[in-house]
Amino acid sequence: MGALHAGHGRLIEVARRDSPSVAVSIFVNPSQFNQSEDYLRYPRPLETDLAFCAARGVDVVFAPPVEEMYPRPQLAWVDVTRIADHMEGHFRPGHFRGVATVVLKLLQIVQPERAYFGEKDAQQLAVVRRMVKDLNLPVEVMGVETVREPDGLALSSRNQHLSAEERAIAPRIYAALRDAAERIAEGETSAEAVRHRALAAFEEAPRMRVEYLEIADAEEMQPVESITGAVRVAAAVWVGQTRLIDNVRCVARGSTGP
Amino acid sequence: MGALHAGHGRLIEVARRDSPSVAVSIFVNPSQFNQSEDYLRYPRPLETDLAFCAARGVDVVFAPPVEEMYPRPQLAWVDVTRIADHMEGHFRPGHFRGVATVVLKLLQIVQPERAYFGEKDAQQLAVVRRMVKDLNLPVEVMGVETVREPDGLALSSRNQHLSAEERAIAPRIYAALRDAAERIAEGETSAEAVRHRALAAFEEAPRMRVEYLEIADAEEMQPVESITGAVRVAAAVWVGQTRLIDNVRCVARGSTGP
Numbered sequence: 001m002g003a004l005h006a007g008h009g010r011l012i013e014v015a016r017r018d019s020p021s022v023a024v025s026i027f028v029n030p031s032q033f034n035q036s037e038d039y040l041r042y043p044r045p046l047e048t049d050l051a052f053c054a055a056r057g058v059d060v061v062f063a064p065p066v067e068e069m070y071p072r073p074q075l076a077w078v079d080v081t082r083i084a085d086h087m088e089g090h091f092r093p094g095h096f097r098g099v100a101t102v103v104l105k106l107l108q109i110v111q112p113e114r115a116y117f118g119e120k121d122a123q124q125l126a127v128v129r130r131m132v133k134d135l136n137l138p139v140e141v142m143g144v145e146t147v148r149e150p151d152g153l154a155l156s157s158r159n160q161h162l163s164a165e166e167r168a169i170a171p172r173i174y175a176a177l178r179d180a181a182e183r184i185a186e187g188e189t190s191a192e193a194v195r196h197r198a199l200a201a202f203e204e205a206p207r208m209r210v211e212y213l214e215i216a217d218a219e220e221m222q223p224v225e226s227i228t229g230a231v232r233v234a235a236a237v238w239v240g241q242t243r244l245i246d247n248v249r250c251v252a253r254g255s256t257g258p
Numbered sequence: 259m260g261a262l263h264a265g266h267g268r269l270i271e272v273a274r275r276d277s278p279s280v281a282v283s284i285f286v287n288p289s290q291f292n293q294s295e296d297y298l299r300y301p302r303p304l305e306t307d308l309a310f311c312a313a314r315g316v317d318v319v320f321a322p323p324v325e326e327m328y329p330r331p332q333l334a335w336v337d338v339t340r341i342a343d344h345m346e347g348h349f350r351p352g353h354f355r356g357v358a359t360v361v362l363k364l365l366q367i368v369q370p371e372r373a374y375f376g377e378k379d380a381q382q383l384a385v386v387r388r389m390v391k392d393l394n395l396p397v398e399v400m401g402v403e404t405v406r407e408p409d410g411l412a413l414s415s416r417n418q419h420l421s422a423e424e425r426a427i428a429p430r431i432y433a434a435l436r437d438a439a440e441r442i443a444e445g446e447t448s449a450e451a452v453r454h455r456a457l458a459a460f461e462e463a464p465r466m467r468v469e470y471l472e473i474a475d476a477e478e479m480q481p482v483e484s485i486t487g488a489v490r491v492a493a494a495v496w497v498g499q500t501r502l503i504d505n506v507r508c509v510a511r512g513s514t515g516p
Contacts (some may be wrong), residue, residue, distance in 0.1 A: 075341060076358070076392035080334045100334070101393070108394040134334035135359070136366040220333075 002026040003043040003157035004052045005149040011116040012056045023060035032098030080127045088123045093189045120146040154246045162240040176201040181250035189227045190225045191215040211236040227252045261283040261301040262310045265405040269374040272312045281318035290356030346381050378404040380505045389401035412504045419500040434459040438491045439508035447485045449473040455506045467496040485510045
């Protein structure tokens, strides 16, 4: 989606290590936005992005105009049921249909051997992984660890919308997720207990509003009650007018996990 | 779907004329059947089909077991909205979702340059054409004219379920469609008038029940009231316990059509 930052830089770096040539797609996809203001204000610094890619040895940038990706009313859509039902899928209706469809389109056009996605969007990554498997797409999906600011805030193009005050409190999101992961690693198996404690961390922050904070199984992203195996603790939090998401992966104590 | 007949033979013949090598997929796809009896009784003469392909110079036959195409619960599905809403889509809920999904899977696995489909399944062809366009699939879709018995009955794997008596009256379907097309070519522009006359042809046939008979625009398969441009006259008719479909393409008088 462009507005490239060090998180994208890490995707490029990992891809270059794996592959003789690297392509980057830059496309702010209208069909995955469920709020038109969010789509309209999404940053589009194309010249800066192109320089960013050039400096990192990217071989091809594919940055089509909207009319090239959607030259007629789009009738064909890809849905990944179940995985897309909760969390982001619940609060952003139609979002994952738009994501899955545009990712499939980009994969068909670019035809890469491997495609790299950040783990910050863990549910998106799970949707793409399952789409690729279920639809036999000839591509290997590579998840790349989230890049963070020194204070823990996950890099996101949306961070630039934060005021100084909001930026100062935004790291609480990752802190709460980390704390939750530690509780789980120490043996807590009740999702409700973990959630309760994590939500309390936001209570004294009047500019923050938690949209969801869930513990979900790592593969199908279904919220769990009892924590066993590998899970993601994932949250969406409004900080002022900006919605941020983040997640951490963790494994229940005593579980070998997948 | 196998149970190969001269209609499939024509697809192979046309493909061989275009291409140095030809692959045939044979797969009775459970996800496109909305009635399990229909799925269970669908013929599967694999040995005969393989001999049929060998005799016609087919280079590759891909005939996977169900567990290879669906090794886990299928969560990712392709929908082609609008085109799939009426006629077959209306009377066979979920059918085109199953068709679009399995065709996408087969195209990803086989990766052909061109893919051949019979015009007998005109709505299916329209769904596949739009899916390929909207999802940027790197394949050319080729429609091949319906092959018919000397008396006009469209070849279909389901014809073998007809009793002698049913087989004798089945050609009325094509006769009625042909008659409708002639009316349109002569200048009739009212879909209702064309339908009324066509349906009358089935009234004296007690073993035949028309499920639908529609005049639809040729590209998006939307039933029309006023006939202009290129249309398909399409019908689904039960003959005893067997459901047959057929269609003819025609162009309104004075229209150049697409």
